[in-house]
Amino acid sequence: MMSPCSSQNPLLLQVNTRVELTRLSLQLGRAATLDDIADQQIASWQNDGYQWVWLLGVWQTGEASRQVSRTHPYWQQEYQQTLADLTEQDIDGSCFAIADYQVHSKQGGTAALARLRNRLAQHGLKLMLDFVPNHVALDHPWVTQSDNMVIKATEQQLRDQPENYCRLHDGQIIAYGRDPHLPGWPDTAQLDYSQPALQQAMTETLIAIAKQCDGLRCDMAMLQLPEVFARTWGLTMAPFWQQAIERVKSNSADFVFMAEVYWDMEWQLLQLGFDYAYDKRLYDRLLTIEPEAIRDHLNADLNYQQGLVRFIENHDEVRVSRQLSIEQHQAAALIALTAPGCRLIHQGQQLGYRVRITPHLIRGPNELTEPSLSEFYQQLLACLKQPVFHNGDWHLCDCTPAWPENYSSNRIITMSWSNNEQLFLIVVNYAPDASQGYLQGPFIDNQTEHLQFNDLLSEARYLRDRGELQDKGLYLDLPAWHCHLFEVTGTLASR
Template sequence: MPRPRYPSLFQVNTRVYLSEHAAGLAHPATLDDIPDRALDEWVQAGFDLIWFLGVWQTGPAGRRVSKSNSEWLKEFHQILPDLRPSDICGSCFAIQDYRVHDEFGGNEALDRLRQRLGNRGLRLILDFVPNHTALDHPWVSEHPDYYVWGSKKQLAAEPHNYCRTETSEGELILAHGRDPYFAGWPDTLQLNYGNPAVRQAMNRELRRIATQCDGVRCDMAMLVLPEVFERTWGIAAEPFWPWVTKTVRDEITDFLFLAEVYWDLESMLQQQGFDYTYDKRLYDHLHEMHVPPLRKHFLTSLNFQDKLVRFLENHDEPRAAAAFSPETHRPAAIITYLAPGLRFFHQGQFEGCKIRVPVHLRRRPAEPVDHALAEFYAALLECVRVPVFREGEWRLLECRPAWDGNWTSDCFVAYSWIGKDGERSLVAVNYSDHQSQCYVVIPWIGLEGQMWQLSDRMGAVVYERSGDCLAAQGLYLDMPAWTYHVFDVHETGKHRVGGDIRITTHKTVIPWHNRGRRSWVEPNTAVTNPVWPAR
């Protein structure tokens, strides 16, 4: 099936999902036990891509490390006060082999799941970890030259980054896989991309994976960039991604590559063959709650933004319901998921889960459902799957001061969407802790001479506005703290001279002069003694 311009992805923690599903079965759950109704629900929610995190085979070495690392154990006990040894299954990123885990039913069960997904138009995304392998990967004994070697001096100075390992060449000191800014991951060993045989071997692995799914999410994809790899390990390496993405696509044209990437290297990876790259910048700006840099981020080219993965949480980040306050969570979601790019949602996000589950665990704690938040996400998902937001043309809108000296226009984020059939939508968010006012500049042609109705998909408010006024001045907004509108915009008829501009709330027309209190200021109305927050 053709992929929409702006698809939606849902991340499933396979281990946790199957562990919970097994509670209603008389046997451990495999991928075959995922019910069709769950797949149907994902279709109804509007998802296009389902990422099953952690399906690959892990080994006993990774489990031993997870069960003995004191720092990790402390976190596990905080998350699961009733922690059991069986809850610790080892990190799903310490991969022993790229075959589906025996506990999940093996490759055959994945093939059947993929077929069921495909019958519903859903595409399967799986993990690819390019930087490292598990401690007990077969290559450790068969091809120790595939790994970065260390010295006794390095082991003594950095015991957290190196370890002694038995190989076919005897005991060697090998490096743990790592991000250069943090200590090594003690359940992994670092692959040496300076060795051409490693690039060939990983290319073969990826081509094999590509026959089992429709795309891969590449863990920490920037770590194998030549400049990053050499800076981390002092070893020169040839480019990997341009070659391997082309090799795979020569065989499977529409195979998808998603990159977890940071450090402003998103554009580089897009240029090297990735369809989508993580947008951590937007996530950070939303946390900082400072709108000008957020708006500046949206001024980058649309070709770049179309390939960004917009998210509020994933398995690495804190839960959105914990990281954002109840007031900021909703407007942050509106800004994130109604922007262009791939919309990334995470298991438990809609229910308001607050506890992030480490990838070492197969069980998560029971948490109450936030029903109000679930209703919000249900409404937002309805918006996300509307064609204008999946296929339309997006544009960031200018927000001008409502009057001289009122700086609160800087607190707005607004964009417009125009669909293929002329549908028009306008998104506006006051991303601040105070009332704010602005004029949103509407760049659409053909506004004049018509009356226009703006109906909020996320609420009951409906505005009627003169197209002449919208074209000349823009849309006036006076919005309370942390509020938002997702307007459908339609013509309602010819403009009447002296015609009434009205606000409709709960579908009841309320003329302006009959409103009980003023929270919006009518356009062209003089404002006396305006009061707005101190900067």
């Protein structure tokens, strides 16, 4: 049975499928497939309050791109930093260099995915997979068996930009997949969106894989905007996303599209039909400790914010536990995961893992759990299971100075979630030293003399006079990085 709050402000878990199956293979003493993801594990995801599971890396990869991954000098350094006991078998090629949009044979194929999707659904969980619109693997059939599907290049371009082009065994010169700001990815071939045949083929691919899942995370989705494609390749393309999304949703109106998007193009992608877009701006401001900019960002139109994906970590980023202290990590997570929108947790984030696993590897290191972070996430996830955090009313609250010329209240992030019966207040001092201020509601509307503030992340309990709250607000004096998630209730008890 589906969760009643699954369609609003959902909680999404990102799972590195190949790494997870390698872990299970070592545990079972044989090659594991998607069928070996236990019902107990799925029930645990449900119990943690997730509504979506994103399985990263289920599609078929190929030998040509795998060999590039195994021989690229720069990538080799990264592999060795990740795994002290690295073997060649650990390097299976990037899961973003897709040779065929068929479930990888090593994972059990299409039938195993269908069975897993059914088991997820029985636990109220929806399945998200990847779509990589920009490029394909070097051994994808479109590279050598089809005309005009990938961008071709000249001898002069190859001489001038060997980092962006390559010669294949059959002599043709093709472009590597890339974005306009980076060198090409040498295990991929760039798709040519100026060709109507390519756009039609990619739309048909989308329709086919949409039948196997409930949503797609679309990699680097802004690269298929006509103006970006023209800037990168000097070619004119017809718009792609709106018609492709409409085709898919004409068959399944509830299908969800999530855009990985940068360069402040979130709104543009949402207008083209995407349900969610990465909120890289919030991520950057959380990591660079900009509380006033965070408040400004959270002051945007609520309809826009509900289309953003909030995260402090994903497979592309350095692990947050390597970048922030435990206290900073907790404060950042509380802001990101209680803001409106889709809340993304990267597998291992909640355990304090510190090693980023490149998508070229299918095995990760054994890491120790950070107990205080694990406990924090358990408490936070338990709170987020409350329906009010999904279908309640959200507000960014004001925090006024505690006394003249004390501007530290600008560093306090305060939010509320409420419905007719419940009120929760999120309070975060996102600063390296103490901050003070008065939180200006909202407070529950009844005739009790006092309000009880119970912190669901600690043992803290506070009783405050209603008249004082209405007159001045809730006084806050918060140490560095200190945060609360208050459940507010009325009481007739005297102070």
